[in-house]
Amino acid sequence: MTEPFEPAAFRTALRAWLDENDLTPPPGDDSLDAHQAQHLRALKALYDAGWMRYGWPESAGGLGGPEILRAVVGEEIVGRGIDHPGPYSMLEVLTPTMIDYARPELAAEMVPRLLSGQETWCQGFSEPGSGSDLASLTTRAVQDGDRWIVNGAKVWTSFAQYANRCVLLTRTGGPEVANHEAITAFFVDLDTPGITVRPLRTMHDVDEFCEVYFDDVAVPADRMLGEPGDGWRLAMDLLPYERSTCFWQRIAYLYSRFDALIGEVRGLGTASDSDLGEAYLALHTLRCRSRATQHRLADGQKLGPDTSIDKVLLAGAEQTLYDTVRDLLPGAVELDDGAWRTEYLYSRAATIYGGTAEVQRNIIARRLLDLGKE
Structure with missing residues (x-):
């Protein structure tokens, strides 16, 4: 090119x-x-x-x-x-x-x-006691000369068992510093002594998520991302990417699975086009929204809370698609031990991962519609 x-x-x-x-x-x-x-x-x-x-x-x-x-x-x-x-x-x-x-x-x-x-890298944000409430994280980094000593735990860390490094959020400020201003990010080598990675078995039977423990882990000061206290700003800049370009890729995957569903139900002769309509409409609405987001990004616009709309639509479309699979392919979810079962179970988490649906709707209500906290 x-x-x-x-x-x-x-x-x-x-x-x-x-x-x-x-x-x-x-x-x-x-x-x-x-x-x-x-x-x-x-x-x-x-x-x-x-x-x-x-x-x-x-x-x-x-x-x-x-x-x-x-x-x-x-x-x-x-x-x-x-x-x-x-x-x-x-x-x-x-x-x-x-x-x-x-x-x-x-x-x-x-x-x-x-x-x-x-x-491969991973993202160390969520903790056992602070998932959607990221500002309450407790993993702490304490400065020791030209290094920082990290102690704490992360959870739901995708693909950590394969990762060489981790973008890690820690707390560095004392109690006098506001929660958001006390968070600092580091780029941590996962082969550093004191780090333990434990895969988690979920209901869809895939060890995609992990717990990661940090016990007196020494991180060089030059591995800090930004300045002390920049961690919250980094997280807020990262999350819109999590809900924009990578959604475009997931939409492509969901469309490929929708095409596979069409092939199977037509082969069985058990469904009409109208039975597939709700899933198609949900996917098409999501794609139109995501396309607009990609073009805003391409035009140099800074993404923000508006990407919460993309997240809500993605979760809805993904679950609608796999609900349609369950309805049109009898036994594929409940009885068969195949891809449809695994993906259906994974789709149940669509309203949780990347920020729960409740949190996203609160962001939309408060920051986009100015509806206040009630």
Whole structure:
């Protein structure tokens, strides 16, 4: 590709390259380990060919161009089943954070490792006692010369068992400092002594989430992201990315599963188009909203509480889709031990992960509609 980076031409060129370079996952293994291996394989091939570098600044190893090119790559990769939206989404959540908050030298060194599949990172935000109430976190970092000593625990940390590093939120201020102003972020190597990672088995029987414990973990001072007290601002800047570009990828995945559902029910002859209408309408509404968000991001607008609308629509569309699967494929959820069952169970968490539906609706009511706290 050469400048200008026009998205339609970019997509056409990417599709042609993907048609010529088969990155289809190897058949027969649907385990989390296999998904992770495929994720790293896909990233390496895309990075070596340049595709994974478009939309990222040259200062961090990118090739420049508008950010919307990243959404195009994610949609094509996830929509074709080359990668799953979960591990792929971490690129869009954590890479902008590193570029915006890390020392330029650190970002230039580390970002290419993530984008090329040399490393995997995770996000250490939620805690056993502070999930949606992020400001109440208790993991503490205390300065000790040119290092900080971290103690505490994180939970619901996606893919931590595979991660080399973690973007970690800690409390550094004393009781006299307001909750939001006492939070500081660090970029922590997960092979540092004192760190223990324990996968959690969830009801969909996949160890995607982990507990991570920090016991007297020494973190170099130059691994701080931003300045002391910048952690809350970092988190607020990160969350809109979690609810924008990576949603675009998940929507592509949900559409691919909707197409698979259509194929199965038509093969059985047990459903009409009207039976699929509610799921299609929910997905289409979500896609239209997310498209507008991608273009706001592409126009240089700063995303904020408005992305809570995207999150509410995503949760609703995902659960509606899998409710439709349960209704139209009798036994696929309750009796079969296949992908539909696993994904249906995972969809129940859609109104929880990334900020609960209740919290998102409160944000919409208070910050967008100015309805107050009552």
